[in-house]
Amino acid sequence: MAMTDLPLATGVLSIGDLAGNRRRRGRERRVRRFFVAAALTSLVISALIVGSLAVEAGRFVLSVDLSALWTTGWFPREGFFDVKTLITATLIVTAVAMLVAGPIGFATAVYLSEYAGARTRRLLKPVLETLAGVPSVVLGFFALTWISPHIVQWIEPAAPLSNLASAGLGVAILTIPLVASVSEDAMSSVPRSLREAASGLGARRMTTSLRVVVPAAVSGLVAAAILATSRAIGETMVVLIAGGADQAQFTASPFQPSLTMTAAMASLAGGSDAVVGQGNAYQSLFFVGLMLFLITFGLNVAANRIVRRVRQKY
Amino acid sequence: MTVDLDSAVVAKGAVAPPAPLPVLTANDLQVYYGDFQAVRNVHLAIPRNEIVAMIGPSGCGKSTVLRCFNRMNELIDGCRVTGHVCYHGVDLYDPRVDAVEVRRRIGMVFQKPNPFPKSVYENVVFGPRIAGVARAEFDGIVESSLRKAALWDEVKDRLKASALGLSGGQQQRLCIARAIASNPDVLLMDEPCSALDPIATGRIEDLMHELKADYTIVIVTHNMQQAARVSDRTAFFTVEVSSDSDRRTGVLVEYDDTEKIFSNPSDSRTENYVTGRFG
Numbered sequence: 001m002a003m004t005d006l007p008l009a010t011g012v013l014s015i016g017d018l019a020g021n022r023r024r025r026g027r028e029r030r031v032r033r034f035f036v037a038a039a040l041t042s043l044v045i046s047a048l049i050v051g052s053l054a055v056e057a058g059r060f061v062l063s064v065d066l067s068a069l070w071t072t073g074w075f076p077r078e079g080f081f082d083v084k085t086l087i088t089a090t091l092i093v094t095a096v097a098m099l100v101a102g103p104i105g106f107a108t109a110v111y112l113s114e115y116a117g118a119r120t121r122r123l124l125k126p127v128l129e130t131l132a133g134v135p136s137v138v139l140g141f142f143a144l145t146w147i148s149p150h151i152v153q154w155i156e157p158a159a160p161l162s163n164l165a166s167a168g169l170g171v172a173i174l175t176i177p178l179v180a181s182v183s184e185d186a187m188s189s190v191p192r193s194l195r196e197a198a199s200g201l202g203a204r205r206m207t208t209s210l211r212v213v214v215p216a217a218v219s220g221l222v223a224a225a226i227l228a229t230s231r232a233i234g235e236t237m238v239v240l241i242a243g244g245a246d247q248a249q250f251t252a253s254p255f256q257p258s259l260t261m262t263a264a265m266a267s268l269a270g271g272s273d274a275v276v277g278q279g280n281a282y283q284s285l286f287f288v289g290l291m292l293f294l295i296t297f298g299l300n301v302a303a304n305r306i307v308r309r310v311r312q313k314y
Numbered sequence: 315m316t317v318d319l320d321s322a323v324v325a326k327g328a329v330a331p332p333a334p335l336p337v338l339t340a341n342d343l344q345v346y347y348g349d350f351q352a353v354r355n356v357h358l359a360i361p362r363n364e365i366v367a368m369i370g371p372s373g374c375g376k377s378t379v380l381r382c383f384n385r386m387n388e389l390i391d392g393c394r395v396t397g398h399v400c401y402h403g404v405d406l407y408d409p410r411v412d413a414v415e416v417r418r419r420i421g422m423v424f425q426k427p428n429p430f431p432k433s434v435y436e437n438v439v440f441g442p443r444i445a446g447v448a449r450a451e452f453d454g455i456v457e458s459s460l461r462k463a464a465l466w467d468e469v470k471d472r473l474k475a476s477a478l479g480l481s482g483g484q485q486q487r488l489c490i491a492r493a494i495a496s497n498p499d500v501l502l503m504d505e506p507c508s509a510l511d512p513i514a515t516g517r518i519e520d521l522m523h524e525l526k527a528d529y530t531i532v533i534v535t536h537n538m539q540q541a542a543r544v545s546d547r548t549a550f551f552t553v554e555v556s557s558d559s560d561r562r563t564g565v566l567v568e569y570d571d572t573e574k575i576f577s578n579p580s581d582s583r584t585e586n587y588v589t590g591r592f593g
Contacts, residue, residue, distance in 0.1 A: 118391060193428035197489070199389055201441040201496055202418030211444070216431050 053293060056286030064280050074248040074259050076268055076281040085250040086288065089164055089258035093239055096168025096254055097175055097232040102225060104172075105179025109224075112180070113187035114209045125181075132177035140241030143170030148242065152255065159255035162244030168254065170238040175228040182227060186220020187213050219307040226303035230296045236262040261288050337362045337500055337530045338383055338420075342397035345378050345387065353378050353564040356397075358549060360500075365522060365531045367541035367572065370551030370587070375564020376534045379551070380502050383532060384420040385413040401500075418445060421493035425505040427485035429477035429492070434460075434469050437477045437488055441496030455495050462528075463491035464521050483514025490521065494529075501525065503533040507540065519544050538588060541572065548575040550584045 064081060071082045108128070112121055148166035153159050190213045198208040214221065239245070244257020245267045251258045259267070265288050268281060336359035343356040353375035360366050360383075368376040378387065385406060387393045399406045406416055418441070429437050438456045447455070456473065460466040465487040469480070477488055486506060493501055503522075507515040522531055522544050535541050541548050549569040553562045568575065568584045579585045 191428075193424060193426060194430060196386070196389065196422075196424060197428040197430065197492075198440070200384070200386060200417055200422035200424070201444070201492065202414050202416075203440075203444050204414050207444050211440075212430055 050293065053286050053290040056283050057290040060280055060283035060287040063283070072250050074264055076264075076284045079280070081280070081284055081287075082250055083291075085248060086259060086261045086264050087291075088250065088252055089239075089243065090233060090260040090262070092164045092252075092254045092258075093168040093171060093235075093243065093260055094229060094232045096165055097171035097235075098225070098229055100169060100172035101175040101179050101228060101232075105176045105224070105228070106183055106221070108176070108180040109183035109187060110209055110214075112184045114205060114213060128177045128180055131173070132181070134174075136174060136235060136237035137241070139170045139174055140238040142173075143167060143238055143242035156255040160244070160257055162242060162247065162257040163255050164239075164243050164251075164258055164260075165254040167239040167241075167243035167260075170242050171232045171235045174235060174238065175231050178231055179224050179228045182224035183217070183221050186217040186224065189220075190216045222303055222307050226299055230299055233292065233296060233299075234262060236266050239263045240266050261292050264288055265292075335362060336360055337402060338532070339400045340379065340382065340397070341400065343379065343382060343399060344396045345375065345382060346394045346396075347390070348392045350561060351563050354554075356566045358566065358569060360530060360532055361547070362530050363526055363528075364546040365526055365533060365544055367545035367548045368532065368534045368551060369536075369538060369541045369548060370564070370567075371553060372536075373562055373564065374551035374553045376549075376551045377504050378564065379566075380504055380532060380534050383500070383502055384417045384422055386417070386422065388413055418496055419498050420500040420502060421496055421498035423486070423489050423493055423501060423503045423506045426509050427482055427489050429480070429485050429488050431476065431478055433474045434477050434480070434488060435473040437492050438495045440492060445496065459491040459495040460488075462494050462525065463487045464517060464524075465491055481514070483510050483517060486510060486514065486518060487521065490518070490525075494525075498529065500530045500532065503531065505534050505536060508536060515540070538576075542576050545572045548572040550575060550579070550581075550587060552583055552587070 065079075068079055068081050069083050071080045072085075073080055073082050074085045112124060116124065143166045144161065147169045148159075148161050148163065151169065152163055152165045153161075156165075159165070187209075194212050194216060195208055198212045203211070239260045240263040243260060243263055245259055245263040247257035248259040248264070249256075265285050268285055338358075338360040340356050340358040343353065343358075344351065345353040356375075356379055358366075358379070368380060370376050381387045382395055382399050383401075383406075387395060395407060397407075401416070401420065404411065421441075430440065432440075435452075435456055438459050439452045442452065442455055457466060457470075460469060465484060468484060469475075469488075472479075477485065480488060486509070490501075490506075507518050510518065519540065522533070525531060533541075533545065547570065550567045551564050552567050554565050555562050568579055568581045570580070574580075575584060576588050579588065585591075
């Protein structure tokens with residue numbers, strides 16, 4: 001049949017026949033708007049937070065004598081805003097936490113994903129999740145009353161009860177489950193066929209784990225490390241209780257008490273009416289908050305870059 | 315221990331073809347998953363420098379038997395093997411035998427191409443690297459393995475590119491090159507062409523003919539034409555469903571020269587299968 005023989009469909013249908021149900025199309029539009037609004041909420045909230053942080057932090061930087069940012073301690077009510085005290089203390093706590101939680105969490109993940117049988121895994125995962133559910137207040141007191149005297153003072157007998165190392169170990173306990181579960185998810189999702197390929201070539205379990213599974217899961221492992229670092233930097237209760245928040249002197253020693261950024265904010269904001277009206281103390285809260293935000297934001301950006309560079313897609 | 319081949323095969327009621335000294339023999343092999351018996355009473359001898367095909371319907375245990383030859387079944391939870399699999403006269407299931415050592419000599423190619431998410435080069439040298447071969451030898455190993463796998467000309471300019479950028483057929487030949495690079499003695503192939511198109515399949519089959527000179531090959535395949543084309547001997551497996559329960563156990567029905575299996579099989583079940591009346 002030649003093309004010209006095809007009947008031309010003219011005038012059989014009107015536009016109304018194909019317009020569909022108007023009410024349904026309207027509902028579809030409303031549902032769509034609702035989802036867009038939901039997605040925008042977190043964006044708007046983030047923008048508001050950053051905005052309020054930036055405004056008050058800017059006011060702080062403009063009104064404070066800049067030399068007050070580099071003194072010997074953090075005493076906001078007396079006009080001493082030594083930034084390096086807070087940053088050093090935060091770094092020490094985070095470093096201690098990650099040095100402990102990183103290897104333990106990572107090794108736990110390798111064990112769970114590559115070595116443990118199904119039954120062990122079923123037993124161990126809930127235990128890990130329980131550990132993740134321990135309130136940080138509880139861990140703070142545990143760090144102060146048990147970790148400090150039994151571990152830290154055993155290593156360094158001269159250390160006072162409140163010290164950054166105890167706080168760091170407390171934070172480590174909080175972050176181990178996070179490192180372990182995120183890394184374990186990353187490694188478990190590496191296809192079984194890759195493990196079989198490696199064993200088929202005569203690789204031992206450890207070789208398979210370290211040379212095949214870990215490289216294939218590296219993006220997830222980096223994500224686990226970054227998430228845990230962010231969590232450690234942002235952890236407040238443990239450092240407030242066990243780190244010696246009332247000692248805001250600068251120190252570079254993990255065995256001394258000091259004040260982290262989060263603890264500085266928490267201790268200052270405890271009873272916020274006492275904060276307002278005392279010079280720049282109130283604004284300094286936002287300044288520290290902004291620094292915290294920038295650090296974690298920077299970490300996330302760096303993590304994304306690293307992940308993109310080293311990622312092995314499977 | 316060594317196995318008396320003739321008696322092993324006669325026990326199954328089949329006539330043993332005159333065989334050169336076998337590389338691998340399965341004697342009274344039973345495989346269980348948990349308390350379920352997956353394979354029963356397998357007796358097989360794989361002669362050197364030949365291609366043995368294992369055919370049969372789904373669930374007949376042919377892949378399971380293949381995986382007994384390099385102890386890959388151990389990686390599956392609850393899998394248990396009894397009986398003997400001898401490799402050059404050594405029982406692979408002797409407790410003193412290290413499965414890792416076995417797998418370095420008996421390589422495996424899988425159903426789905428499974429290159430590592432690394433470069434072509436790194437894929438090929440994986441085996442030699444973990445076996446402690448000197449780095450200075452890597453370049454030579456890469457070239458000779460890829461040449462043997464008929465892949466060299468296609469990838470020689472992109473050895474450092476990711477293996478995942480290759481086509482499915484190229485990936486499977488890379489997996490063969492990777493297996494060869496460890497300098498094995500036997501290659502086990504578990505439906506190596508089932509994920510490939512006919513042209514890629516043809517290349518792999520040609521390749522198997524060439525590899526036969528250096529290696530002993532056991533191939534599991536769903537494709538009877540493939541078995542007829544490439545193999546010297548064929549083992550036909552089938553499923554037996556037990557009458558009192560719904561359990562399905564794989565059994566070896568017949569093992570003979572490929573020509574005989576496809577033209578004049580001794581067992582009617584084999585005949586029904588190869589002529590397409592069953593399965």
